[in-house]
Amino acid sequence: MESGLSASMWSDLLAQIRLTHPQVVRAWFTQLAPTALRGGVLAIRAANGAQARYLENHCRNAFSEAAMAATGRLVSVEFAAEQDDPADAAIAEESAHLRPRLMPELTFDNFVTGPCNRLAHASSLAVARDPGRTYNPLFLYGSVGLGKTHLLQAICHQVTAAAPERRCFYLSCETFANDYMEAFEQGAMHRFRQRYREADLLVIDDIQFLSARERSQEEFFHTFNTLVQAGKQIVLSADCSPGDIPRLEQRLISRFHSGLVSVLDRPCLETRIAIVRRKAAMRCIEVADDVVQLIASRIDGNVRELEGALTRLDAMSQAEEKPITFELARRAIGEGSLRTPPIAAIMEVVAGRMEVSVADLQSKKRAKSVTLPRHVCMYVTREVTQRSFEEIGGFFGGRDHTTVLHAHRTIAERLDTDHQLRSIVHEIVEDVRRTAH
Ligand code: ADP
Ligand code: MG
Numbered sequence: 001m002e003s004g005l006s007a008s009m010w011s012d013l014l015a016q017i018r019l020t021h022p023q024v025v026r027a028w029f030t031q032l033a034p035t036a037l038r039g040g041v042l043a044i045r046a047a048n049g050a051q052a053r054y055l056e057n058h059c060r061n062a063f064s065e066a067a068m069a070a071t072g073r074l075v076s077v078e079f080a081a082e083q084d085d086p087a088d089a090a091i092a093e094e095s096a097h098l099r100p101r102l103m104p105e106l107t108f109d110n111f112v113t114g115p116c117n118r119l120a121h122a123s124s125l126a127v128a129r130d131p132g133r134t135y136n137p138l139f140l141y142g143s144v145g146l147g148k149t150h151l152l153q154a155i156c157h158q159v160t161a162a163a164p165e166r167r168c169f170y171l172s173c174e175t176f177a178n179d180y181m182e183a184f185e186q187g188a189m190h191r192f193r194q195r196y197r198e199a200d201l202l203v204i205d206d207i208q209f210l211s212a213r214e215r216s217q218e219e220f221f222h223t224f225n226t227l228v229q230a231g232k233q234i235v236l237s238a239d240c241s242p243g244d245i246p247r248l249e250q251r252l253i254s255r256f257h258s259g260l261v262s263v264l265d266r267p268c269l270e271t272r273i274a275i276v277r278r279k280a281a282m283r284c285i286e287v288a289d290d291v292v293q294l295i296a297s298r299i300d301g302n303v304r305e306l307e308g309a310l311t312r313l314d315a316m317s318q319a320e321e322k323p324i325t326f327e328l329a330r331r332a333i334g335e336g337s338l339r340t341p342p343i344a345a346i347m348e349v350v351a352g353r354m355e356v357s358v359a360d361l362q363s364k365k366r367a368k369s370v371t372l373p374r375h376v377c378m379y380v381t382r383e384v385t386q387r388s389f390e391e392i393g394g395f396f397g398g399r400d401h402t403t404v405l406h407a408h409r410t411i412a413e414r415l416d417t418d419h420q421l422r423s424i425v426h427e428i429v430e431d432v433r434r435t436a437h
Contacts, residue, residue, distance in 0.1 A: 005034045005042065005071070013063070013070040021062035026054070035080075042067050042077045052081040057164040061157070064104035072284050076104045102170065105282065106153035112278050114271025117147060120262040124151040124235075128158035131166070131201050131233035135260035137224070140237045142264030145302030148237040151264075152203050155235055159201050166200040173209035177216040184215070196223050201233045208238040212247045224255055234259075269426055269433075272296035272306060279307055285314050289412075291329040293383055297429060298333050309333050330386060343381055343395045349431045350377040353424060362397045376421075378404050379411035380428050 005013075014032075018025050028051060036043045044063065046052040055063070056079050067075040108128070113121045120142070126134045140148050156170045183192035196202065202223070210217050227234055238245060241263070242256035267275065273296040280287045287295075287310075295309050313332040317324045347358045354373035361374050374396065381392050382404070389401035389408070396404070415422045 005037045009070045010034050013066045016066040016069055017059075017062045020065070021059070024059050024062055026051075037071070037075070040073065040075055042075050044077055044079050046079055046081050049081040052079045055079040057160065060102075060104055061107070061161070068282075074105070074283055102153045102156055106150045107157050108154045110278065110282065111147065111150055111154060112271060112275045114267055114274065116265040116267045116271055120147075120151060120264045123260050123262050124155050125158075127233060127235060128155040129162075131159055132231045136228055137234035137236055137256060137259040139242060139256045139259065139261045140235075140264060141239065141241050141261070143239055143266075143302070145304030146264040146266065147303060148264060149205055152205055152235055152237055156201070156203055159233075167198055168201040168203070169196070169199045170203040170205070172205050173207045176204055176220065177209065177213050180216050180219050192219075193223070197226050197230075199227060199232060201235070202227055203235045205237050206239070207236045208240065208245045210248060210252070211245050214249075217249050217252060221249070221252055221255070224252075266300070267303065269296060269300070269429055272300065272303075275303055276306055276310060279310055283310070283314065285310065285324070287313075287324055287329075288326070290326050291324060294326065294329050294386070295333060297383060297433070300433065343385065343387075343392070345435050346381050346384065346428075346432050347377055347395075349428055349435065350380065353428055353431070362395070364397055375407035375411050376425060376428065378407040380425065380432060382408050384429060384432050 014029060017029075028047065031047055032051075032055075033045045034042060035045045042063075044055070046055060060077060063077040064075055067077060108121075108125060111117075111121060120140050123135055123138055124140070127136075127138045140151060142148055153170065156168050159166055160168050180192060183189050210220060224234060236256065241261060242248065242253045245253075273292055276287070276292045276296050280292070291313075295306065295313070299305050299309050309332060313324060313329055316322075316328060316332050320328075322328060344358075347361050350356075350373055351358045351361060354376065356370055356373045360370045361377050363370070365371075378392055378396060381387065381395070382389070389404040393399040393401050393404045411421075411425070415425060
């Protein structure tokens with residue numbers, strides 16, 4: 001198994017592609033060879049440059065999906081030709097760093113939407129469907145780890161999938177600035193301009209790095225105008241709005257505002273839950289609902305941190321050869337370092353939202369108007385503080401742990417069907433978490 005992929009896995013992989021993407025399959029696929037599987041990258045060798053290019057342009061997703069299915073791991077693919085045509089190689093080298101090296105999983109399908117990113121997602125989708133004709137430029141901004149790069153790459157994936165002949169350049173702002181400096185120093189500005197102005201879609205990530213780079217700003221301004229006037233699409237991202245990028249020329253700020261500026265906010269609890277579920281499913285990690293809930297409620301910074309928690313959890317479960325349990329998840333997210341809101345604070349929030357008194361929550365009253373808020377309060381306490389059922393029972397007028405367990409289960413079940421209750425509980429959890437900060 002020199003390549004790290006067994007012969008049977010490779011034939012499963014090809015069979016899967018025939019099944020799921022029959023339209024891209026070619027007879028010569030039988031001559032392809034997997035050469036290495038290292039660091040999550042499966043290298044595949046084609047007989048010549050034309051085949052490698054075909055694979056690159058049309059089959060990236062098909063192969064990486066099938067590779068993930070065959071290996072059960074997150075895998076991206078790389079295609080190489082056995083013997084490259086020298087003329088092809090020269091052209092390819094010229095703009096190699098501009099061609100998108102996209103992460104196969106950063107697609108629209110894998111992007112979870114919620115109130116925090118709905119507009120950014122919808123505008124990205126609109127641009128990807130009809131580049132150059134809707135919002136130009138599209139400018140996405142938001143703080144780190146909220147999905148800017150994901151949406152930018154999703155646009156590239158979709159545009160190249162729909163029309164492989166379209167020239168789609170995806171690059172970081174630093175690449176642009178360095179490229180410019182290099183061309184400038186070598187007196188090769190003509191070639192630089194020609195190269196960039198060939199783009200049908202120019203996507204530049206983290207444009208805030210143009211800050212204080214005067215000459216790059218000047219050059220970018222001209223590139224921008226030329227492309228937009230020619231009806232080519234520009235998509236940009238930054239960690240703040242155009243006006244907040246320090247030392248950015250006014251004329252660029254106003255150009256950036258001439259299309260659509262969309263913000264990505266921090267995801268709410270419901271969106272975080274959906275994201276954890278999606279990421280777990282993508283990596284074939286089985287996580288029970290209480291674990292998903294725990295991760296999503298404890299980690300509310302950004303999506304990258306959510307993914308990090310899931311990765312840690314998966315790694316711990318593999319290293320310790322244990323299934324993923326609630327306890328393991330608590331350790332994976334470093335329970336000790338997190339602030340837990342006091343139960344009294346939770347009672348206050350529930351009492352306020354559900355119109356009962358704190359005294360009633362702790363009383364033995366059995367009227368329905370009191371038992372539902374009490375059950376909600378027990379449920380939220382368990383979810384947010386992870387205290388034991390016994391401990392929680394103690395706070396609610398010395399109740400037995402089975403009472404708390406029962407209350408928790410009743411609410412958890414009702415949340416599946418009762419939308420109104422679900423939104424009340426979500427709001428309570430959000431409020432409680434806010435008071436804990
Ligand atoms: P940014 O560029 O804004 O710093 P990224 O796009 O790199 O953030 O996102 C960080 C990680 O979080 C990526 O792995 C990305 O797939 C994931 N991510 C962010 N937002 C979402 C979302 N709404 N749905 C699914 N994954 C997301
Ligand atoms: Mg990014």
